[in-house]
Amino acid sequence: MAKTITADDIRQSVADNDVRFLRLAFTDINGTSKAVEVPNSQLEKVLSNDIRFDGSSIDGFVRLEESDMVLYPDFSTWAVLPWTDSQGGKIGRLICSVHTTDGKPFAGDPRNNLKRVxxxxxxxxxxxxxxxxxxxxxxxxxxxxxxxxxxxxxxxxxxxxxxxxxxxxxxxxxxxxxxxxxxxxxxxxxxxxxxxxxxxxxxxxxxxxxxxxxxxxxxxxxxxxxxxxxxxxxxxxxxxxxxxxxxxxxxxxxxxxxxxxxxxxxxxxxxxxxxxxxxxxxxxxxxxxxxxxxxxxxxxxxxxxxxxxxxxxxxxxxxxxxxxxxxxxxxxxxxxxxxxxxxxxxxxxxxxxxxxxxxxxxxxxxxxxxxxxxxxxxxxxxxxxxxxxxxxxxxxxxxxxxxxxxxxxxxxxxxxxxxxxxxxxxxxxxxxxxxxxxxxxxxxx
The missing domain is CATH 3.30.590.10 (Glutamine synthetase/guanido kinase, catalytic domain)
Structure with a gap:
């Protein structure tokens, strides 16, 4: 079963490993991995489900007029990737589920759908x-x-x-x-x-x-x-x-x-x-x-x-x-x-x-x-x-x-x-x- 990782665990890991960027990963309808990457200055927004992206450009997501999506990271998926950015800083990764702006799980997210089943x-x-x-x-x-x-x-x-x-x-x-x-x-x-x-x-x-x-x-x-x-x-x-x-x-x-x-x-x-x-x-x-x-x-x-x-x-x-x-x-x-x-x-x-x-x-x-x-x-x-x-x-x-x-x-x-x-x-x-x-x-x- 998934291990328990808290927001404080992630904060500590970011500090201990010199994590400079956070990769927020999700999956489209075709099984292609997608990601939004943010600097570590946005860590608190990541941990509080406050990172948004335009879903209209993702295959199988939504129409242009209803494009705002929100990423909800699953803390249990936290990992410090074993490669660095150009300045030698590490990249942290969280797998996310996609939600609508009112906080509801987005029905077009394959990960949400598996959780439902x-x-x-x-x-x-x-x-x-x-x-x-x-x-x-x-x-x-x-x-x-x-x-x-x-x-x-x-x-x-x-x-x-x-x-x-x-x-x-x-x-x-x-x-x-x-x-x-x-x-x-x-x-x-x-x-x-x-x-x-x-x-x-x-x-x-x-x-x-x-x-x-x-x-x-x-x-x-x-x-x-x-x-x-x-x-x-x-x-x-x-x-x-x-x-x-x-x-x-x-x-x-x-x-x-x-x-x-x-x-x-x-x-x-x-x-x-x-x-x-x-x-x-x-x-x-x-x-x-x-x-x-x-x-x-x-x-x-x-x-x-x-x-x-x-x-x-x-x-x-x-x-x-x-x-x-x-x-x-x-x-x-x-x-x-x-x-x-x-x-x-x-x-x-x-x-x-x-x-x-x-x-x-x-x-x-x-x-x-x-x-x-x-x-x-x-x-x-x-x-x-x-x-x-x-x-x-x-x-x-x-x-x-x-x-x-x-x-x-x-x-x-x-x-x-x-x-x-x-x-x-x-x-x-x-x-x-x-x-x-x-x-x-x-x-x-």
Whole structure:
């Protein structure tokens, strides 16, 4: 759970660490981290929720005529960042929720929305929605102008033991940097693709973990630059290579115990876990729009690269959408393998939690688990088993989202409307783009 930090603790930390600037971070509809930065002379205004900004320029926020927004910092997120300004002073960071000028939580803030859904969960008697994200990323070389290229710094593969190549050195510094600001890093290793990395940090409640994945992305990008590398969380940055996933490990807690665990059931999954699982599977196509929110996301969700393509679940089998890892009681969980790290973590968790809780309310069991490789199964066999595909394009996923009232409710009216508008625009821009592949294929016609 989040540690308790007071306003006096922050004042003392600012003085002790020579913090000269305060970075007030929040997240837009697309999951992009935004920030207002103020000098330390404004510390008291920060601590009293008195920093305003123009929300009309932020994607998915508000119209020009109602643009004033106020930042409410969450003191538990205070961190002194491990880099300095040009004068050697430190930068302090607080993650904020966005409020309107009358003090009400702004409905268009993804972080506020997740807090709302978590409170609904608590009315059902659950105390925590614990989450572990596994956000993969690629390291790419920079050119002489400091721009990204598609050249990779290594050609290692899954769990390859490297010592002093550019990727390994960068990965170690990322881990050290994360630990210096309070992360508990559990593992770091090379992934399947050239230049592809994974760093896993400890599970925590949904809001804390969503905050941390945003901080994680910031640290990865900053440290990569120091190594003359570019870090990307794009779902499929390199053709023919493995894409970047963000496996989402989920469990519910009640009365201090893991509500997903039952030692007497198969896979040690409780009925609560199975009902929750069925809720996710039932709303999987709409959730995919949120968990895989870019045109490029669907170039990862194809057979042959371990990313799931079909709505199903299994224990040891890694081809379905949801896997049940072997674990002791406290770590019993569902691992959703479909999402990628371009997803807005606050929206993704709100959608998954809402779908799962709806499954618990309805108390319906999921389909039977899959024991064979779905990629080798015939289409007829999949139809016989009732296994449906995930959406193959952003356009199809968005149609599923627009048809699913429950998942729209998970985001609320404001965020749902903003999300649909943003993704429809993205799809329209994509369909009007002529690629090099098309020119090479069709120019001679």
């Amino acid at each position: 978590v409170e609904e969960m608590k009315t059902m008697g659950f105390s925590a929605f614990d989450i572990g994200f596994e956000a993969e990323f690629h390291l790419l070389k920079l050119d002489e102008n400091g721009d990204w290229t598609t050249q990779v710094p290594d050609h290692a593969s899954y769990f390859d033991m490297t010592s002093n190549d550019e990727s390994a050195s960068c990965r170690r510094e990322i881990v050290e940097t994360l630990e210096s600001i309070g992360f508990e890093v559990e593992a770091a290793h090379h992934e399947v693709g050239d230049g592809q990395q994974e760093i896993d940090f400890k599970f925590d409640d949904a809001l804390t973990t969503a905050d941390r994945v945003q901080t994680f992305k910031m640290v990865v990008r900053e440290v990569a630059r120091k190594h003359n590398l570019f870090a990307t969380f794009m779902a499929k940055p390199l053709q023919g290579q493995a894409g970047n996933g963000m496996h989402t490990n989920m469990s519910l807690f009640k009365d201090g115990k893991n509500a997903f665990y039952d030692k007497n059931n198969e896979y040690h999954l409780s009925n609560t876990a199975l009902y929750f699982l069925n809720g996710i599977l039932t709303h999987a196509r709409a959730i995919t729009a949120i968990g895989n929110p870019t045109v490029n996301s669907y170039k990862r969700l194809i057979p042959g690269f371990e990313a799931p393509v079909y709505i199903s679940w299994a224990s040891k089998n890694r081809s379905p959408m949801i896997r049940i890892p072997s674990a002791e009681e406290i770590n019993t969980r569902l691992e959703m393998r479909s999402a990628d790290p371009t997803a807005n973590p606050y929206l993704l968790l709100a959608a998954c939690l809402t779908a799962g809780l709806d499954g618990i309310k309805k108390q319906e069991m999921p389909m039977d688990p899959i024991t064979s490789n779905l990629f080798e199964m015939s289409e007829e066999k999949r139809e016989e088993l009732g296994i449906k595909p995930l959406p193959a394009t952003l356009h199809s996923a968005l149609k599923a989202f627009k048809a699913d009232k429950l998942i729209q409710d998970a985001l609320g009216d404001h965020l749902s409307s903003s999300f649909i508008s943003s993704k429809e625009l993205e799809w329209a821009q994509y369909t009007q783009t002529v690629s090099d592949w098309e020119r090479n294929k069709y120019m001679g016609y």
